[in-house]
Amino acid sequence: MSHLLRSLLYSLFLLSIFFGNGKFLATARCLDEQSSLLLQLKANLSFSLGLIPSKISSWDSNTDCCSWEGVTCDDNVGHVIGLNLSSEFISGGIDNSSSLFSLRYLQNLNLAINAFNSSPIPSGFDRLLHLTTLNLSNSGFGGQIPIEFSRLTRLVSLDLSTLFVGELPLKLEQPGLKELIQNLSELRTLSLDGVNISAPGSYWAQALSSSVPNLQVLGLSNCHLSGPLDFSLSNLRFLSDIRLDLNDISAEVPEFFANFTNLTSLSLSSCGLRGKFPEKILQLRTLQTLDVSVNPKLGGSLPEFPKGASFRMLRLSGTSFTRELPDSIGNLKFLTSLEIWSCNFYGAIPVSLVRLTKLVSLDLSSNNFSGTVPWLGLPENLAEIFLYNNRLTGSIHSVPWNRFLKLENLHLRNNSLTGTIPSSLFTLPSLKQLHLAHNQFVGPLSESSNASLSPLAVLDLSSNNLEGPIPTSFFELQNLATLLLSFNNFNGTVHLENIQKLGNLSSLDLSYNRLSVNTSVSDASLSSFPEIGVLSLASCNLTEFPSFLRINQPIIRFLDLSNNKIHGVVPNWIWNVGNGLLVHLNLSCNFLDHLEEPLPNPNYSSGLVTIDLHSNLLQGPLPILSSSAVYLDYSNNNFTSTIPANISSYLSYTIFFSVSNNRLHGEIPTSICNASYLQVLDLSNNNLSHMIPTCLGSITWTLRVLNLGHNNFKGSIPQTFPVGCGLRTLDLNGNVLEGSVPTTLGNCKMLEVLDLGNNQINDTFPFWLESLLQLRVLILRSNHFHGPIRSTKTDHTFPSLQIIDLSSNDFVGNLSSEIFLSWKAMTVEGDEIQSEHKIETVKFKFLEFSQVYYQDSDANK
Numbered sequence: 085m086s087h088l089l090r091s092l093l094y095s096l097f098l099l100s101i102f103f104g105n106g107k108f109l110a111t112a113r114c115l116d117e118q119s120s121l122l123l124q125l126k127a128n129l130s131f132s133l134g135l136i137p138s139k140i141s142s143w144d145s146n147t148d149c150c151s152w153e154g155v156t157c158d159d160n161v162g163h164v165i166g167l168n169l170s171s172e173f174i175s176g177g178i179d180n181s182s183s184l185f186s187l188r189y190l191q192n193l194n195l196a197i198n199a200f201n202s203s204p205i206p207s208g209f210d211r212l213l214h215l216t217t218l219n220l221s222n223s224g225f226g227g228q229i230p231i232e233f234s235r236l237t238r239l240v241s242l243d244l245s246t247l248f249v250g251e252l253p254l255k256l257e258q259p260g261l262k263e264l265i266q267n268l269s270e271l272r273t274l275s276l277d278g279v280n281i282s283a284p285g286s287y288w289a290q291a292l293s294s295s296v297p298n299l300q301v302l303g304l305s306n307c308h309l310s311g312p313l314d315f316s317l318s319n320l321r322f323l324s325d326i327r328l329d330l331n332d333i334s335a336e337v338p339e340f341f342a343n344f345t346n347l348t349s350l351s352l353s354s355c356g357l358r359g360k361f362p363e364k365i366l367q368l369r370t371l372q373t374l375d376v377s378v379n380p381k382l383g384g385s386l387p388e389f390p391k392g393a394s395f396r397m398l399r400l401s402g403t404s405f406t407r408e409l410p411d412s413i414g415n416l417k418f419l420t421s422l423e424i425w426s427c428n429f430y431g432a433i434p435v436s437l438v439r440l441t442k443l444v445s446l447d448l449s450s451n452n453f454s455g456t457v458p459w460l461g462l463p464e465n466l467a468e469i470f471l472y473n474n475r476l477t478g479s480i481h482s483v484p485w486n487r488f489l490k491l492e493n494l495h496l497r498n499n500s501l502t503g504t505i506p507s508s509l510f511t512l513p514s515l516k517q518l519h520l521a522h523n524q525f526v527g528p529l530s531e532s533s534n535a536s537l538s539p540l541a542v543l544d545l546s547s548n549n550l551e552g553p554i555p556t557s558f559f560e561l562q563n564l565a566t567l568l569l570s571f572n573n574f575n576g577t578v579h580l581e582n583i584q585k586l587g588n589l590s591s592l593d594l595s596y597n598r599l600s601v602n603t604s605v606s607d608a609s610l611s612s613f614p615e616i617g618v619l620s621l622a623s624c625n626l627t628e629f630p631s632f633l634r635i636n637q638p639i640i641r642f643l644d645l646s647n648n649k650i651h652g653v654v655p656n657w658i659w660n661v662g663n664g665l666l667v668h669l670n671l672s673c674n675f676l677d678h679l680e681e682p683l684p685n686p687n688y689s690s691g692l693v694t695i696d697l698h699s700n701l702l703q704g705p706l707p708i709l710s711s712s713a714v715y716l717d718y719s720n721n722n723f724t725s726t727i728p729a730n731i732s733s734y735l736s737y738t739i740f741f742s743v744s745n746n747r748l749h750g751e752i753p754t755s756i757c758n759a760s761y762l763q764v765l766d767l768s769n770n771n772l773s774h775m776i777p778t779c780l781g782s783i784t785w786t787l788r789v790l791n792l793g794h795n796n797f798k799g800s801i802p803q804t805f806p807v808g809c810g811l812r813t814l815d816l817n818g819n820v821l822e823g824s825v826p827t828t829l830g831n832c833k834m835l836e837v838l839d840l841g842n843n844q845i846n847d848t849f850p851f852w853l854e855s856l857l858q859l860r861v862l863i864l865r866s867n868h869f870h871g872p873i874r875s876t877k878t879d880h881t882f883p884s885l886q887i888i889d890l891s892s893n894d895f896v897g898n899l900s901s902e903i904f905l906s907w908k909a910m911t912v913e914g915d916e917i918q919s920e921h922k923i924e925t926v927k928f929k930f931l932e933f934s935q936v937y938y939q940d941s942d943a944n945k
């Protein structure tokens with residue numbers, strides 16, 4: 085090719101750039117006036133401390149402002165018509181007189197995601213009369229939205245939404261929603277999520293339907309709206325995207341949404357919805373996203389889904405949806421996420437799920453699904469399978485797990501799955517979390533190959549029937565952070581040294597197996613030992629405190645060494661384990677006989693919330709170890725002292741306090757009544773004496789269990805049980821109490837167990853207790869009760885009573901059969917007695933989170 089020809093072609097090429105591309109050709113230079121307005125705006129803006137805006141930084145007077153980042157010009161004249169200053173860390177510098185409002189040709193303005201720090205929106209916007217889109221979402225403005233916005237009649241899109249509402253949210257009070265939008269009839273998109281509108285259903289619905297009939301996108305989540313979903317909303321039939329989450333709608337979902345033929349997304353999460361969700365909405369072919377989660381009173385069921393449905397996401401979790409999943413769920417072939425946890429679905433999991441080839445997340449947990457899991461029916465693309473808390477059965481052993489190459493989280497906890505666990509599960513290429521606890525898996529586990537490559541981070545096999553040795557390959561799982569194997573039948577010896585390869589391990593639970601854990605760790609491996617936060621080695625045949633805890637364990641917060649064979653002294657370094665982070669320490673059921681001095685200063689070890697020392701051989705005075713314990717169990721030891729007079733200073737947060745079965749003497753310090761959170765106070769089986777402080781009666785607002793049995797208390801029982809008394813168990817058996825039964829006990833409407841046996845109470849039969857509807861155990865034996873046993877009423881007396889012991893008293897007269905017939909709970913036939921009504925032990929569930937039960941073991945005496 086000749087030189088001439090080549091340069092000719094090159095010229096043509098350049099010409100084609102200048103003339104062929106219309107935009108390039110026509111773009112005018114930015115007008116000087118516009119340029120200087122932008123520079124003035126830049127000069128006046130302030131930014132969040134230390135953060136540099138990316139777009140505005142590039143604005144430079146030496147270049148054409150139409151080329152500046154975030155700036156769009158009109159093609160012909162050089163007017164600035166678009167300004168996108170989103171995510172520029174702007175914190176101020178725009179007020180009524182800002183040059184921003186002199187950019188009067190602006191059509192699109194975006195100030196979203198900035199940091200205006202609750203300052204008010206300036207009112208100058210009404211000078212930008214050409215605006216068609218205005219986006220101030222998450223910009224940080226607060227307070228009233230100015231009325232001037234109502235003059236922007238060309239607006240097609242207005243976004244004032246805020247995700248994280250701060251101290252001072254935006255609000256629509258004066259003007260209200262109606263005044264704001266009444267002249268904005270062009271609006272297609274209105275997003276006011278997070279703006280405080282505080283309006284009843286008829287107001288906001290009518291304001292919308294009368295002013296913005298062409299609306300397509302409506303965002304009003306978290307706006308303090310009330311219900312109902314007014315019928316006038318049915319006029320907004322072009323709506324495609326509706327967000328009303330987090331409002332207190334408290335109403336039914338109207339069927340007219342099913343008439344919105346372009347509806348693609350409907351989101352009504354946490355709205356207090358009730359009634360039955362209209363099936364027709366679920367059958368809309370256009371609907372891609374439906375979220376009605378967390379509306380516990382909303383019922384409904386899944387209809388037959390039509391072919392050609394376009395659901396991407398279906399979220400019904402936390403509702404009362406019920407019945408079975410229809411086979412036609414397989415028609416939702418675009419579905420990526422099915423979330424229906426915590427509903428009332430039941431029946432089998434349909435095999436037709438296999439047709440949902442795009443499904444990534446499946447969450448059916450906390451329902452009543454039963455039968456076997458159609459593992460071959462689960463789509464291979466799944467990254468998450470949550471089926472926990474159901475009644476699923478069958479084996480997972482022969483499932484071809486290698487189908488699930490993308491599976492990251494498999495959560496099957498709390499079902500009735502059986503059979504052995506295939507070792508291939510532990511080394512799936514993407515699996516990070518495997519939860520199989522609380523099932524009926526059996527057998528030994530085999531070793532897995534290539535464990536060191538596995539991404540597994542959480543492995544929970546607790547509460548099954550697994551046996552044999554713990555596979556050594558578990559100690560090769562390099563990414564493991566949580567390993568929970570408790571409550572199985574694993575046996576053999578575990579050398580704790582093995583965990584040194586698990587650099588990320590932070591929780592280890594080997595408790596309650598048949599393991600012997602050898603805790604000695606060589607100095608060499610100590611240096612590379614993981615930093616553990618939760619260590620549970622209960623019932624692991626330990627004979628000494630693991631010495632590695634003393635060194636190199638800076639973050640431990642939960643330590644359970646209970647039910648072992650540790651003899652002798654509790655070393656005082658144990659109180660400094662975790663450098664003050666230790667929250668839970670359980671040394672119960674060992675053979676510990678004393679605490680090494682010096683004891684911790686309770687004011688410095690104040691992080692300890694649970695201290696359980698029960699069932700050891702500890703002697704000496706009752707130790708005070710923490711100033712903020714919630715759970716303190718010193719029972720079944722050999723402590724000999726009085727209860728310190730200032731005990732209440734250390735019971736400020738205590739819910740459970742037991743010193744039963746020791747050799748304590750002296751009186752109960754009245755200061756104990758300042759422990760205002762106490763629910764269980766057990767001082768039984770000691771040598772305590774003197775009178776029972778009267779203030780103990782008055783703390784029964786919170787106190788649920790008061791056990792002072794088997795001591796030497798004398799005098800009368802306090803008369804101070806207040807109205808609203810919440811006591812469930814009162815045990816005073818085996819003291820030398822006299823006088824009468826306090827009638828104020830009638831205020832304790834929740835009372836289940838009243839044991840006054842083996843005292844010297846001199847009273848008539850306390851028939852006024854018959855109104856205590858929960859009373860199940862009444863023991864009056866071996867006192868000086870006298871007079872006839874009679875009722876004031878003929879029926880509904882002692883309706884729950886199951887055990888009554890009146891022996892060894894001075895009662896006289898006949899026991900009328902009518903009385904016994906009226907005690908209904910006792911006449912139930914043996915077979916009909918529900919196990920929960922059987923009085924073997926009366927259980928008091930006092931702390932949900934620790935799953936600890938207080939057992940009233942004296943109930944049968």
Ligand SMILES: *[C@@H]1O[C@H](CO)[C@@H](O)[C@H](O)[C@H]1NC(C)=O
Nearest residue numbers: 123124125127128179181182
């Ligand atoms: C904005 O900056 C200009 C100078 O760049 C100044 O004259 C003007 O007063 C400032 N305006 C505001 C509102 O701060």
Ligand SMILES: *[C@@H]1O[C@H](CO)[C@@H](O)[C@H](O)[C@H]1NC(C)=O
Nearest residue numbers: 139154168169170171172194
């Ligand atoms: C505006 O800027 C943000 C942040 O730079 C960007 O993500 C967004 O796409 C822009 N918006 C438009 C409409 O160009």
Ligand SMILES: *[C@@H]1O[C@H](CO)[C@@H](O)[C@H](O)[C@H]1NC(C)=O
Nearest residue numbers: 179180181204206207208232
């Ligand atoms: C902006 O102007 C409005 C009235 O147009 C006024 O109420 C408001 O106080 C002014 N704000 C500032 C910061 O000057």
Ligand SMILES: *[C@@H]1O[C@H](CO)[C@@H](O)[C@H](O)[C@H]1NC(C)=O
Nearest residue numbers: 170196197219221241243273
């Ligand atoms: C407003 O801007 C933000 C951030 O750029 C964006 O995410 C959002 O979609 C915009 N709103 C509208 C209605 O376009």
Ligand SMILES: *[C@@H]1O[C@H](CO)[C@@H](O)[C@H](O)[C@H]1NC(C)=O
Nearest residue numbers: 231234235259263264266267
């Ligand atoms: C809406 O427009 C009407 C007629 O143009 C006008 O009278 C009224 O003041 C406007 N309302 C608001 C809130 O701007």
Ligand SMILES: *[C@@H]1O[C@H](CO)[C@@H](O)[C@H](O)[C@H]1NC(C)=O
Nearest residue numbers: 321322323324344345346347
């Ligand atoms: C639905 O959307 C299409 C295209 O987006 C539009 O042409 C049609 O008018 C809309 N129909 C309704 C009822 O909103």
Ligand SMILES: *[C@@H]1O[C@H](CO)[C@@H](O)[C@H](O)[C@H]1NC(C)=O
Nearest residue numbers: 318338339340341342343344
């Ligand atoms: C839905 O539309 C149909 C026909 O257009 C009408 O007969 C019906 O009353 C509408 N339903 C509701 C709840 O508005």
Ligand SMILES: *[C@@H]1O[C@H](CO)[C@@H](O)[C@H](O)[C@H]1NC(C)=O
Nearest residue numbers: 528551552553574575576577
């Ligand atoms: C562990 O238990 C199995 C039975 O499950 C038994 O065969 C084996 O001998 C036990 N091993 C040890 C070390 O106790």
Ligand SMILES: *[C@@H]1O[C@H](CO)[C@@H](O)[C@H](O)[C@H]1NC(C)=O
Nearest residue numbers: 576577598599600625626627
């Ligand atoms: C417990 O450890 C002792 C040695 O300390 C050992 O003799 C015994 O067999 C172990 N018990 C079990 C169940 O492993």
Ligand SMILES: *[C@@H]1O[C@H](CO)[C@@H](O)[C@H](O)[C@H]1NC(C)=O
Nearest residue numbers: 701702703704721722723724
């Ligand atoms: C309790 O402590 C005393 C010494 O104070 C001791 O003689 C006695 O044997 C201990 N009892 C038990 C069960 O350890």
Ligand SMILES: *[C@@H]1O[C@H](CO)[C@@H](O)[C@H](O)[C@H]1NC(C)=O
Nearest residue numbers: 844845846847867868870894
């Ligand atoms: C019981 O009290 C009455 C007087 O209230 C008295 O006469 C009687 O002796 C007392 N009984 C006993 C056993 O103390």
